[in-house]
Amino acid sequence: MVPQAWYLLLSALLFGLGIAGFVARRNTLVMFMSVELMLNAANVVFLAAARDHVPARGSACALFVIAVAAAEVAVGLALVLALFRLRKSVQADEVRELRA
Amino acid sequence: MLSETTAFLLFSAIALVGAVNVVTRRNPVHAALWLVGAFLGVAGLFLTLGAGLLGAIQVMVYAGAIMVLFLFVILLLNLDTTPFEGLSIARGASLLATAATVALIAFPFARARELRAAAVPDEPELPATAGNIASILFHQYALPFEVVSLLLLIAMVGAIHLARRPRRDEPT
Amino acid sequence: MNLVAGLLLILPLAMAALLGLFGKRLHGKTPGLLAFGMAATCFGLAVAAFLHLRGLPEEARFVEASFWRWLDLGSGDQRLALDVGVWLDPLSVTWALFVTGVGSLIFLYSISYMEHEEGAWRYFSYLCLFLFSMLILVLGENLVLTFLGWEGVGLCSYLLIGFDYGKEVAARAGRKAFVVNRIGDVGFLIGMFWTWKLYGTLGHGEMKPIMAAVTAVPPLLALGYFVGACGKSAQLPLFVWLPDAMAGPTPVSALIHAATMVTAGIYLVLRLSPLFVAAEWALDVVAWTGAATALFAGLIALRQRDIKRVLAYSTVSQLGYMFLACGLGAFGAAAFHVITHAFFKALLFLGAGAVIHALHGEQDLWKMGGLKHHLPKTARAMTAGAFALAGIFPFAGFFSKDEILGVAFAQGYAGDPSRYVLWGMGVLTAALTAFYTARMMTLCFGGTSRVDPHLHPHEAPAPMAIALQVLMVASIVGGAALGFEALHWMPLHHWIDPVLAAPPHPTHLPPALNWGLMALAMMIAVLAWRIGAKWYGGDFAPARQAELTAPRFAKLLQGRFFVDELYALLIVRPLRFVAELCLEFDRRVVDGLFRGAGSFSALLSTTVRLAQNGVVHAYAFWMVVGAVLLLTLALA
Numbered sequence: 010m011v012p013q014a015w016y017l018l019l020s021a022l023l024f025g026l027g028i029a030g031f032v033a034r035r036n037t038l039v040m041f042m043s044v045e046l047m048l049n050a051a052n053v054v055f056l057a058a059a060r061d062h063v064p065a066r067g068s069a070c071a072l073f074v075i076a077v078a079a080a081e082v083a084v085g086l087a088l089v090l091a092l093f094r095l096r097k098s099v100q101a102d103e104v105r106e107l108r109a
Numbered sequence: 110m111l112s113e114t115t116a117f118l119l120f121s122a123i124a125l126v127g128a129v130n131v132v133t134r135r136n137p138v139h140a141a142l143w144l145v146g147a148f149l150g151v152a153g154l155f156l157t158l159g160a161g162l163l164g165a166i167q168v169m170v171y172a173g174a175i176m177v178l179f180l181f182v183i184l185l186l187n188l189d190t191t192p193f194e195g196l197s198i199a200r201g202a203s204l205l206a207t208a209a210t211v212a213l214i215a216f217p218f219a220r221a222r223e224l225r226a227a228a229v230p231d232e233p234e235l236p237a238t239a240g241n242i243a244s245i246l247f248h249q250y251a252l253p254f255e256v257v258s259l260l261l262l263i264a265m266v267g268a269i270h271l272a273r274r275p276r277r278d279e280p281t
Numbered sequence: 282m283n284l285v286a287g288l289l290l291i292l293p294l295a296m297a298a299l300l301g302l303f304g305k306r307l308h309g310k311t312p313g314l315l316a317f318g319m320a321a322t323c324f325g326l327a328v329a330a331f332l333h334l335r336g337l338p339e340e341a342r343f344v345e346a347s348f349w350r351w352l353d354l355g356s357g358d359q360r361l362a363l364d365v366g367v368w369l370d371p372l373s374v375t376w377a378l379f380v381t382g383v384g385s386l387i388f389l390y391s392i393s394y395m396e397h398e399e400g401a402w403r404y405f406s407y408l409c410l411f412l413f414s415m416l417i418l419v420l421g422e423n424l425v426l427t428f429l430g431w432e433g434v435g436l437c438s439y440l441l442i443g444f445d446y447g448k449e450v451a452a453r454a455g456r457k458a459f460v461v462n463r464i465g466d467v468g469f470l471i472g473m474f475w476t477w478k479l480y481g482t483l484g485h486g487e488m489k490p491i492m493a494a495v496t497a498v499p500p501l502l503a504l505g506y507f508v509g510a511c512g513k514s515a516q517l518p519l520f521v522w523l524p525d526a527m528a529g530p531t532p533v534s535a536l537i538h539a540a541t542m543v544t545a546g547i548y549l550v551l552r553l554s555p556l557f558v559a560a561e562w563a564l565d566v567v568a569w570t571g572a573a574t575a576l577f578a579g580l581i582a583l584r585q586r587d588i589k590r591v592l593a594y595s596t597v598s599q600l601g602y603m604f605l606a607c608g609l610g611a612f613g614a615a616a617f618h619v620i621t622h623a624f625f626k627a628l629l630f631l632g633a634g635a636v637i638h639a640l641h642g643e644q645d646l647w648k649m650g651g652l653k654h655h656l657p658k659t660a661r662a663m664t665a666g667a668f669a670l671a672g673i674f675p676f677a678g679f680f681s682k683d684e685i686l687g688v689a690f691a692q693g694y695a696g697d698p699s700r701y702v703l704w705g706m707g708v709l710t711a712a713l714t715a716f717y718t719a720r721m722m723t724l725c726f727g728g729t730s731r732v733d734p735h736l737h738p739h740e741a742p743a744p745m746a747i748a749l750q751v752l753m754v755a756s757i758v759g760g761a762a763l764g765f766e767a768l769h770w771m772p773l774h775h776w777i778d779p780v781l782a783a784p785p786h787p788t789h790l791p792p793a794l795n796w797g798l799m800a801l802a803m804m805i806a807v808l809a810w811r812i813g814a815k816w817y818g819g820d821f822a823p824a825r826q827a828e829l830t831a832p833r834f835a836k837l838l839q840g841r842f843f844v845d846e847l848y849a850l851l852i853v854r855p856l857r858f859v860a861e862l863c864l865e866f867d868r869r870v871v872d873g874l875f876r877g878a879g880s881f882s883a884l885l886s887t888t889v890r891l892a893q894n895g896v897v898h899a900y901a902f903w904m905v906v907g908a909v910l911l912l913t914l915a916l917a
Contacts, residue, residue: 025211045144
């Protein structure tokens with residue numbers, strides 16, 4: 010058996026890459042991809058943590074995460090489309106409409 | 110037959126390489142394709158964890174549906190390679206914060222060899238078969254399940270509304 | 282009787298509401314006619330109540346009609362239970378009679394007077410409300426209801442003085458009347474609280490036996506009521522509002538500020554006369570205040586140019602007579618003078634109103650003169666009123682005024698020399714009254730015309746003339762009909778005295794002395810009148826010159842003893858100073874605190890606002906920072 014800690018370390022790395030992508034990249038599409046990476050990292054934790062006890066429950070939780078991810082992508086991509094229609098660009102740093 | 114450890118190392122490598130490239134590729138199409146690789150690696154990890162169903166769903170939903178959606182949008186917008194974005198102080202600080210997060214997450218994981226199973230000690234072990242998952246979903250998690258279905262509906266309606274081309278008399 | 286009493290109250294209130302709510306849609310004379318119809322009906326009801334009471338034996342002449350329980354506070358000894366109801370006895374019915382009677386005539390007069398005024402419906406609505414309040418005041422079953430009416434008439438007085446609220450003078454006069462009256466009201470309230478504390482009741486019916494048995498009353502209790510009476514009846518030192526109240530329409534001056542409302546103070550004193558009699562020196566205070574006010578106001582009236590101001594000060598002066606009578610214990614005589622005064626002062630005011638009406642608003646006596654040729658009927662009616670005011674036989678005022686002076690002299694004759702001083706003040710006031718009345722009449726009607734030649738004075742229209750004629754008759758025969766003490770013909774006294782306290786001092790003189798004094802008073806009045814008429818009757822120029830180059834004392838009179846200025850200096854200015862201090866405190870400190878808090882949070886939020894730069898990455902970065910912090914905390 011591979012120790013759970015390895016899975017968890019891997020998950021941390023994936024999550025960190027996700028954060029890095031989200032924070033550093035300006036392209037909104039890539040930012041959304043990074044979010045997907047983070048969600049996947051979370052799924053890895055779910056399954057790894059449940060492996061030795063109730064694996065089915067870990068799968069069920071991961072399933073919920075996938076559903077949420079699907080919803081997020083749908084809305085996010087629609088937002089990207091709307092943004093592009095407005096600005097002819099998908100660069101996040103060109104949009105500062107929320108400035109107070 | 111691959112040993113479990115070998116499989117783990119292989120899939121981890123795929124997932125990490127994919128993830129690194131997702132974050133670093135300047136062309137979004139390339140990033141999306143590398144993302145498929147990362148998803149497939151994660152799907153393999155699911156298999157090594159004994160969650161075959163989840164691995165299959167991962168491939169179908171992520172590598173299949175979601176990725177198609179990404180690519181579709183990229184092609185629809187006809188995006189070029191984004192210009193080099195430069196390394197500003199803010200980005201450096203962001204990356205530093207990222208590293209800190211990773212370290213903080215990984216630190217306790219690495220220290221704890223196995224997670225304690227204090228929460229549910231005497232629950233019978235349920236292998237992650239489709240039947241067991243379904244049983245949990247529709248009994249124990251019935252309400253969250255319904256909520257998620259509602260969430261999907263809302264997301265669908267929202268996505269349609271946002272992506273709809275505004276009428277001419279309507280302010281954008 | 283309950284029905285009659287209830288209708289007496291409901292009709293004016295209903296009419297006030299009707300006119301107030303829907304009057305705007307009525308045009309021309311309609312509101313006036315409606316109001317007059319109501320007032321006349323009320324007079325009829327009052328007469329019915331009078332006849333009913335007269336049919337009862339003397340000791341049972343009262344009707345107590347309770348409509349519903351109004352207040353029920355506390356329990357046991359502390360209980361105060363009050364009904365909304367009516368208390369009819371000779372005193373209240375007498376007041377109701379002349380209030381509705383004179384009131385009806387003034388309503389009638391107002392129909393024409395207000396015909397072309399903007400907002401006549403408002404005027405009549407207030408007038409009806411006034412009638413209601415006045416009737417509550419006199420008929421109310423307990424002192425609290427009386428107080429309700431007391432405040433009601435004060436409110437109506439305020440509203441009607443300020444009827445022409447667009448004019449600063451009128452609005453200011455209204456406020457002044459209101460504020461000065463409030464001072465008196467405090468006295469009334471103190472009296473009521475004290476009464477309840479001592480006797481546990483405020484109902485007229487329940488107080489009747491208590492007051493009959495009472496032997497000693499704290500003088501300050503009675504004086505509390507007297508302060509209230511001073512405010513409402515314009516006595517020293519609270520008289521300042523009444524002359525200013527002349528800013529209201531003239532019929533209002535006639536009704537409220539001469540004939541009815543200002544007699545409410547007398548009514549209160551009469552109603553509580555046993556308390557006053559039992560309150561040691563309280564009556565002396567009343568007497569001296571009354572005499573001083575009479576003399577003081579009489580002096581001021583000598584040199585006023587505004588015809589309504591002359592009448593206003595004469596009203597204050599006559600009210601002083603009434604309080605003098607109360608203070609002497611001659612309560613019946615006070616009531617008598619109230620009634621005759623209501624007749625002739627209403628007549629004089631309405632006559633003055635006719636003159637002002639004819640001159641299109643001119644009130645300055647110096648710009649009148651010779652009007653008897655243009656307004657013969659008005660001149661005749663007003664002359665009757667003026668003779669009554671001057672106390673010339675056989676006009677109404679003579680009888681009541683002479684009775685009061687007679688009582689004062691009788692008490693001096695019986696061994697109290699200070700009463701001779703009171704008598705002297707009264708006689709002097711009578712002489713002054715005759716003089717300034719003659720001056721007013723002569724300046725107005727006699728001599729040569731100084732009227733603006735563009736004006737063509739004309740006689741008042743029929744309703745005004747009718748009211749004048751009726752009041753003229755009342756002013757001529759009203760006195761003799763109601764009582765002539767020297768001949769022991771005293772129907773009013775027989776009617777009203779049983780409900781009043783018995784005089785604590787002797788009131789009767791030997792007949793010879795009585796007749797002699799009467800002749801003396803008559804002579805003085807006629808003489809003063811003759812002097813006044815002669816002084817101002819001939820060429821106007823020397824008289825005017827005399828008034829303009831007056832010596833210092835006369836300047837004092839022209840300036841009305843500068844009482845208003847004194848009040849301004851002693852009370853208004855300090856109060857204003859304190860108010861301005863408070864204002865400054867409010868502006869600087871209170872507002873400063875709030876503004877400071879506001880600008881502080883604005884500053885704070887301006888700083889925090891910078892974080893909201895709209896850059897998604899910045900938000901993401903701070904989110905990560907937050908996550909790092911949380912994790913550190915969780916692991917620490």
